[in-house]
Amino acid sequence: MRRNSKLVLGGAAAAVLTAVSMGAGPVLAQNGKATDKSVTLTAALAELNGSGASGTATAVVKNQKIEHIEVHAAGLTPDAPHAQHIHYGNEALNECPTLALDSNGDGRLTTVEGVPAYGPVVVSLNTTGDTTPASFLDVARFPVSQGGVFNYSRDNIEFTDVAGTGYPGAGGLGTAKQIADSIRAGEGVLVIHGLDYDGDGTYSFSDPEGGSELTPGLPAEATDPAVCGVLR
Ligand SMILES: [Cu+2]
Known part of the structure; x- marks a missing residue:
């Protein structure tokens, strides 16, 4: 559109249009978030499943790329790996889950039970290599908490x-x-997984929660959500 206008108007009018468009800044969606260019999103991370953990996250997202993201968390299961992701679903609530989603009524929220709130994994926030959902439980590449x-x-x-x-x-x-447009609009949810329900110091198959609903290779303690926050 702008290019066509410049062609028609030419000369001084084109210079004015260019100046206006350069100064106009990003287009704002209805919720006030930029739909293009760079936005900085923050999340306050609150405990799920009584984990006692908390934290903050900040992400700078430009177009289809996260230019920078950081997550600071404390109170996690000490010296254990913690899978973490950005979750998003077009039909999700784009919120953190509550026990209202505990569909089997066992008093704990599994990762799957939380999906109506936060949607599936769209980015794996690991330390090296592939960051797609394919890596969502490649535990060896996720951060290990040092003393929680x-x-x-x-x-x-x-x-x-x-x-x-x-x-x-x-x-x-x-x-x-x-x-990416939806994440920039404040609909992404950051989730850190892994909590030691019984405080025995390890994620264990022999604990009452048993194996994960996501994969037979991991205990439920390794995959249940421990903290959650919406990136707004
Ligand atoms: Cu996750």
């Missing part, structure tokens, strides 16, 4: 197309742009 604390940061994470995110069409595929 971790300070995580990573740069230049690209959003990718993700199936199962609830968009119309085959497989509910969301494009990288659709997902």
Whole structure:
């Protein structure tokens, strides 16, 4: 549109238009978040499942890329790996879950039970390598809390197309742009997983929670959500 206007108007009028468009800043969506360019999102991370953990997260997102993200958390299961993700679903509530979603009434929220609130994984916030949902439980590449604390940061994470995110069409595929636009609009939810319900110092299959609903290879304690916050 702008290019066409310049062609028609030419000369001085084009210079004015250029000056105006350069100064106009990002386009704002209805909720006031920028729909383009760079936005800084923050999340206050609150405990789930009585974990006692808390933290903060900050993400700078430009177009389809997370230029920088950091997560600071404390009160986590000490010296244990903690899977962490950005969750998002086109049909999710885009909120942190409450026990109202405890569908089997056992008093704890599993990762799957929380999906109606926060949606599926769209980014794996690990320390090295692939950051797509394919890495969502590659525990060896997630941060390990030191005495219950971790300070995580990573740069230049690209959003990718993700199936199962609830968009119309085959497989509910969301494009990288659709997902990034929604995250920038404040609909992404950051979740850190892993908590030691019984305080025995380890994630264990022999604890009452047993195995994870997500994978037979991990105890439920390793995958249940421990803290959650909406990136706004
Ligand atoms: Cu997660």
